[in-house]
Amino acid sequence: MTDVAAQNPLRLFNSLTRSLEVFEPVHAGEARVYSCGPTVYNYPHIGNMRAYVFADVLGRTLSWKGYALTHVINITDVGHLTDDADAGEDKMEKMAAERAQSIWDIADHYKQAYWADVRALNIRQPAQWTVATDYVEQMIEFAKGIAEKHCYELESGLYFDVSTVADYGRLARAQTEDGEGRIEAVEGKRNAADFAIWRKTPPGESRQMEWDSPWGRGAPGWHLECSVMSGEVLGFPFDIHTGGIDHREIHHPNEIAQNQAHCCTNGLDDPRNSGARIWMHNNFLVERSGKMSKSSGEFLRLQLLIDRGYHPVAYRLMCLQAHYRSELEFSWEGLGAALTRLKRMVMGVETLKARHAELVSASSAPKASVFEEAWTLKQVQGDEWGKLQPALDKFDAAIADDLNTAVALTAFDDVLAVKKVDAIKKAELAAAMDAVLGLNLLNLTRADLRIRPKSARLTEAEIEAALARRKEARAAKDFAASDAIRDELAGQGVEVMDGDPLGWEWKLS
Numbered sequence: 001m002t003d004v005a006a007q008n009p010l011r012l013f014n015s016l017t018r019s020l021e022v023f024e025p026v027h028a029g030e031a032r033v034y035s036c037g038p039t040v041y042n043y044p045h046i047g048n049m050r051a052y053v054f055a056d057v058l059g060r061t062l063s064w065k066g067y068a069l070t071h072v073i074n075i076t077d078v079g080h081l082t083d084d085a086d087a088g089e090d091k092m093e094k095m096a097a098e099r100a101q102s103i104w105d106i107a108d109h110y111k112q113a114y115w116a117d118v119r120a121l122n123i124r125q126p127a128q129w130t131v132a133t134d135y136v137e138q139m140i141e142f143a144k145g146i147a148e149k150h151c152y153e154l155e156s157g158l159y160f161d162v163s164t165v166a167d168y169g170r171l172a173r174a175q176t177e178d179g180e181g182r183i184e185a186v187e188g189k190r191n192a193a194d195f196a197i198w199r200k201t202p203p204g205e206s207r208q209m210e211w212d213s214p215w216g217r218g219a220p221g222w223h224l225e226c227s228v229m230s231g232e233v234l235g236f237p238f239d240i241h242t243g244g245i246d247h248r249e250i251h252h253p254n255e256i257a258q259n260q261a262h263c264c265t266n267g268l269d270d271p272r273n274s275g276a277r278i279w280m281h282n283n284f285l286v287e288r289s290g291k292m293s294k295s296s297g298e299f300l301r302l303q304l305l306i307d308r309g310y311h312p313v314a315y316r317l318m319c320l321q322a323h324y325r326s327e328l329e330f331s332w333e334g335l336g337a338a339l340t341r342l343k344r345m346v347m348g349v350e351t352l353k354a355r356h357a358e359l360v361s362a363s364s365a366p367k368a369s370v371f372e373e374a375w376t377l378k379q380v381q382g383d384e385w386g387k388l389q390p391a392l393d394k395f396d397a398a399i400a401d402d403l404n405t406a407v408a409l410t411a412f413d414d415v416l417a418v419k420k421v422d423a424i425k426k427a428e429l430a431a432a433m434d435a436v437l438g439l440n441l442l443n444l445t446r447a448d449l450r451i452r453p454k455s456a457r458l459t460e461a462e463i464e465a466a467l468a469r470r471k472e473a474r475a476a477k478d479f480a481a482s483d484a485i486r487d488e489l490a491g492q493g494v495e496v497m498d499g500d501p502l503g504w505e506w507k508l509s
């Protein structure tokens, strides 16, 4: 055994320093991670879910490297305005008014929908989901602590003066005219980038969600929520804060300013003063026709992909094929290609599983739990891998290199391709790698992947029966009948694939 894997310290790209840094935990042996969660006023689109696939792979990688992980994801059910700055309505209030429903019902419905997507994408449960409305008291306390030195009051609320902290906006890098232009003017603000900590309910109005505070009845600002929940649960400074790249521009610089005011004050040359040592951002999933926007009629929800016959894990694989810091363009062709690749992987593992089961039943010391273990690098390093060792080394080097999942996936393929090697070892290594990739390959079956599009009219049994008739016709050399059945199926959206190397025989188009 070589110990190449041990030589790959985990390096992550810190948006704050714009450089790759070796991960050094704040608390020995631990990793504490906070991810900005969804605003639950509507269904998440698949772009939003890319952010959580990324955070999940990060968490799994930290576990692989042996750190005891505490991951927190918040649920924003108050405070996020229709504009990232301070103008506009609260997204939750607006949706509740449009639907004539209570905010609490809206929040609960979309929180459940988000969690369903989390499960479908095989994203691990974090240690804690923090819900913003459960932390309002702590938010008021936090705001009280920084109000005197860092805030000022206007008629519309309490505002944070960004000139009171060092290096404001370093994370965004671009305090350009353009950047500031995006922030809508609120009369009386001292600096264009100042933001609301507490938003007072305008006189004569009431909101469904409002609380008393020293600055009047109202609701907390969105940025305040994440500072409070991350600090409360993980303690400042914690290790890693994640979010989509849009958060690098306003939300996270504002969180950092609050964190500095609350605990650190000093400049950001020492990244710990930002409240988290490393700030990581996934790039966007983009779609040319604008279907990623929640305001478009048929926006890209995970359920839409499933309705069209794509297994949700194919979308996870599509995300993993790109680096999280690269923009990823969504296309149905790309998703189809990912599904085909997933099918190949599932078939490769199925063969292995069957062989493994045979060996286990023949062995006196069965290792039956191989597929259920949460593997760590330490566990696999303590073993002899022989011909499989290069694949393990490649896998660890890739994943340690700022989560290069695209290359890590090819290392997984390498494992499946190694010939004449102990099937038990091969199965163990495949299981260990999938503990990081999270494709659930050891449980998925071919049947799971054959999802029927919602629009499909024929049942699977009817398709199989037609194919059996076609087989008989072909055996009897009645090619006219065989072609007729084939055309009939094509008319129903079922493509017959004679000699399909994947053995899938038919496909729904």
Ligand code: AMP
Binding pocket: 036, 037, 038, 039, 040, 046, 047, 048, 049, 050, 051, 242, 243, 244, 245, 246, 247, 282, 283, 284, 285, 286, 292
């Ligand atoms: P929201 O519910 O709008 O607060 O967004 C939830 C998460 O999704 C945040 O981390 C966003 O930065 C992220 N996000 C939003 N749009 C996209 C996209 N198109 N691709 C990837 N991540 C996104």
Ligand code: ZN
Binding pocket: 035, 036, 037, 226, 251
């Ligand atoms: Zn946040």
